[in-house]
Amino acid sequence: MVTLRERxxxxxxxxxxxxxxxxxxLTILSDDEDSPTDAAVKHLRGRWELASVxxxxxxxxxxxxxxxxxxxxEIEMGxxxxxxxxxxxxxxxxxxxxxxxxSLEEGDAWxxxxxxxxxxxxxxxxxxxxxxxxxISGYKGLDPTDRLQFLKALCELRAxxxxxxxxIQENTNEGSLNPCFSKRKxxxxxxxxxxxxxxxxILGYRLYKEVNETSKSDxxxxxxxxxxxxxxxxxxxxxxDEFQRVARELSSNKAFSLAAIGTMIETDAIPVVEKYHKKxxxxxxxxxxxxxxxxxxxxxxxxxxxxxxxxxxxTYTFDEYDEEEAPESDNGGVKEMEKSKEDSEGMIExxxxxRLRQRVTRNSALC
Numbered sequence: 001m002v003t004l005r006e007r008x009x010x011x012x013x014x015x016x017x018x019x020x021x022x023x024x025x026l027t028i029l030s031d032d033e034d035s036p037t038d039a040a041v042k043h044l045r046g047r048w049e050l051a052s053v054x055x056x057x058x059x060x061x062x063x064x065x066x067x068x069x070x071x072x073x074e075i076e077m078g079x080x081x082x083x084x085x086x087x088x089x090x091x092x093x094x095x096x097x098x099x100x101x102x103s104l105e106e107g108d109a110w111x112x113x114x115x116x117x118x119x120x121x122x123x124x125x126x127x128x129x130x131x132x133x134x135x136i137s138g139y140k141g142l143d144p145t146d147r148l149q150f151l152k153a154l155c156e157l158r159a160x161x162x163x164x165x166x167x168i169q170e171n172t173n174e175g176s177l178n179p180c181f182s183k184r185k186x187x188x189x190x191x192x193x194x195x196x197x198x199x200x201x202i203l204g205y206r207l208y209k210e211v212n213e214t215s216k217s218d219x220x221x222x223x224x225x226x227x228x229x230x231x232x233x234x235x236x237x238x239x240x241d242e243f244q245r246v247a248r249e250l251s252s253n254k255a256f257s258l259a260a261i262g263t264m265i266e267t268d269a270i271p272v273v274e275k276y277h278k279k280x281x282x283x284x285x286x287x288x289x290x291x292x293x294x295x296x297x298x299x300x301x302x303x304x305x306x307x308x309x310x311x312x313x314x315t316y317t318f319d320e321y322d323e324e325e326a327p328e329s330d331n332g333g334v335k336e337m338e339k340s341k342e343d344s345e346g347m348i349e350x351x352x353x354x355r356l357r358q359r360v361t362r363n364s365a366l367c
Contacts, residue, residue, distance in 0.1 A: 048233030
């Protein structure tokens with residue numbers, strides 16, 4: 001039986017810095033925020049089932065859907081609010097489980113399909129929760145941890161399909177095992193505490209703390225098989241600031257094993273997380289720039305352009321030609337007549353003057 005315990009807060013001399021939301025897709029929580037949504041997210045991050053679900057999408061993400069690219073924070077908010085992202089996630093998983101329902105994408109029909117798929121072995125998962133009471137309206141009223149149980153059970157059912165087994169065989173037969181098939185253990189104190197680093201560039205990266213404790217009463221028992229362990233699996237860091245804070249706390253620890261883990265986080269984990277955050281920031285700036293260009297184009301007044309000329313229909317008669325050209329031809333004829341008249345009058349006057357000049361010249365010659 002797996003139980004969870006609250007991790008006691010550790011008092012430090014340095015005040016914890018206020019976390020800033022550097023990335024749009026990341027849900028960053030601070031100690032001052034006590035809203036119900038933030039409290040629900042913190043509670044989910046204390047559950048080992050959430051780490052199991054995120055690891056499933058880290059391994060089988062390309063098999064589930066290549067188009068569906070969600071972050072770990074979006075999965076958390078989907079479990080808390082039961083929003084469209086949560087529906088798309090479940091639909092993508094249900095599409096890989098045969099037989100496929102035709103009404104899967106019709107509104108909230110996926111909830112009914114989910115209950116039918118999990119019905120045969122749901123008592124082994126959560127016997128205290130009535131499966132069919134969670135249909136549609138009931139599902140949206142469930143606690144986020146109950147919705148997490150549904151998602152984890154669906155991930156386990158999806159991993160048992162034939163294509164998932166083939167996917168594992170193909171990746172293991174290539175000679176080198178895909179690193180996403182195993183979580184990376186950074187180390188531990190050798191007794192009860194271990195630190196794990198897991199994630200990818202789509203989901204994001206997270207640091208987990210695993211605590212395994214055995215009660216004193218169980219230790220006193222001679223029967224070893226009757227010993228029960230208490231596992232605590234908590235999310236220690238989800239963003240760059242939290243990774244740096246955990247690394248500082250562990251590096252300053254007096255225990256050599258914990259200090260070594262802090263050094264390993266600084267050298268191995270933080271560069272990967274920093275590169276991921278820079279990539280996300282560049283994507284956000286690019287998106288903001290595109291939205292700014294679109295808003296400027298929308299707010300800019302429309303330009304008035306010249307209307308297109310209407311083409312006249314073709315005619316094969318001379319009526320329009322006669323109507324348009326006749327006045328111009330008449331005016332041209334009148335002008336031509338007036339010009340010819342002026343030319344003729346000028347020629348007559350020139351001829352009279354020429355004859356008079358010849359007469360005067362002849363008379364002077366006789367004298």
